[in-house]
Amino acid sequence: MLFKRIGYFTSVGCMLVIASCGGNKQQPAAQGPAPAVPVTVAKVTITDAVYFDEYPGTVTALNQVELRAQVNGYITGIYFQDGARVKKGQRLYSIDQQQYEANYQQAVANLAVQEANLVKAQKDADRYHELDRQDAIAKQQVDNADAALEASKKQVDAAKANIRAVQTNVKYSTIYAPFDGTIGISQVKVGGPIYAGQTILNTVSSDHPMAVDFAVNQQELYRFVQLQQQGTKPKDSLFTIAFGNDVYPQPGAISLIDRAVDPQTGNIKTRLVFPNPKNMLKAGMTATVRVKNNTATASVIIPYKAVVEQLGDFFVYAVTDSNTVTQREVALGRQIGTDVIVKDGVKAGETIVVQGVQNLREGSKITTAPPQQPGAGAAPAKK
Incomplete structure (x- = not known):
């Protein structure tokens, strides 16, 4: 009985395998050509x-100076508005002058004393020389009188030099604008103490025209030297600068090429100058320098x-x-x-x-x- 059941299941298994193999013999459906893309x-x-070679650049002032006092004291006056344009020679700050005025008066008085001593020494020397001609005085006294006269002259010269020094301190107690430009925000207030050579009062920079510095690889140096020698016309757009997508409306020109190539980077600093009549360019701005390809x-x-x-x-x-x-x-x-x-x-x-x-x-x-x-x-x- 057991053998009959085994034979039965074996027969069924074979029929299933044959049916499965017969299914695999079906032909695949024909595929058409791929659709056009x-x-x-x-x-x-x-x-x-026509394109522009681009370089990162920095806007800088042609002239810029930090204002520092050359005397100690206290600020007694500020005579400008922060961020305003100033003219060369315009008074900007004043420092307490009382001490320097007193020193000046003292120096003037000392000069008067020394001049009086000089007059006395001159008269003594003249008198001793007259007695010497009459052989009525010792030669040593005449020599002493001449020496006193020379000393008095030197003391007068020293007194005059002291007056000039004190006058300089009085002059330094007022700060003037060194050139035309724009002044920044004051770093000191009225009544604040300042120290000679240390305290920065403010910064003045020129603003028209403005410079833009950028680095040029030494392999391009010959090209830029040629551009500098050729010069640019006032309306030429060979050199422009851009801030993002905005292009500055005024073209520039090469002002200078630095004296030497930096051996570490292989670059050399080049400076362009741009007119700035509307004060749109500010020192410290970063810009993209655009150099037009002139060999289209x-x-x-x-x-x-x-x-x-x-x-x-x-x-x-x-x-x-x-x-x-x-x-x-x-x-x-x-x-x-x-x-x-x-x-x-x-x-x-x-x-x-x-x-x-x-x-x-x-x-x-x-x-x-x-x-x-x-x-x-x-x-x-x-x-």
Whole structure:
């Protein structure tokens, strides 16, 4: 009985295996050609590539000085508004002059005493010389009188020098603007103490024109030296600066190139000068220096979005006569806005895919027809 059951289950298992194998022999359904990928294409063109080389720059004043007192004392007056324009020689600060005025008066009085002593010494010397001619006085007394006269003259000179020194201190007790420019926010208040050579009162900087400093690699030095020697016209836009997307309306010119290249960076400082009539440029601002490429040549230009990057290499999809695409490796140049210069890989007049490149591969079929709206049926037949 047991053997009959085993034979029965074995027969059923074999029938199931045969049925399963028979199912695998069914032919797969035939697949049609891959649908065309909708893309946007554009012609490769040639144009004169005009672009700007860009460098980070810093706006700086041509003249800038920190105001420091040269005498000790207390601030007695401030004669300007913070941030105002000042003129050369304009009074800015005054320091307590009482002590220096008293020293000056004392120096003047001392000079008067020394001049009186000089008069007395001169008379004594004249009298002794007269007695010496009459052989009525010892020679030593005459020599002593001459020595006293010379000492009195030196004391008068010293008294005059002391007056000049005290006058200098009196002069230094008033701070004047060293040149035309803009003054900053005062660092001291009326009544505050200041110390000679230590306390910074304020900073004055020139504001028209303004300079912009930027670093140039030594490999570009020859080009910039030529630009400096050629000069620029007043309305030339060879040198401009930008702040984000805003370009400063006034063009600049090369003012100077530093004397030496920094051996650590290989760069050399270059300075541009820009007019600043509306005081839009402030010292310390960061800007992008834009140097116009003045050697424009015909270049192959394509939209940058047509480029595909793969492991550091760049490719585009060129359209063939059979409405398929082939992948081309390209050598890129400088990017100009939304376009890029192509040095090698495509030629003018060829058609490349601009949009839809992410859905393509080598040999893909493409279509440039607009995609059909979902749910749109076929147009009804005319009766």
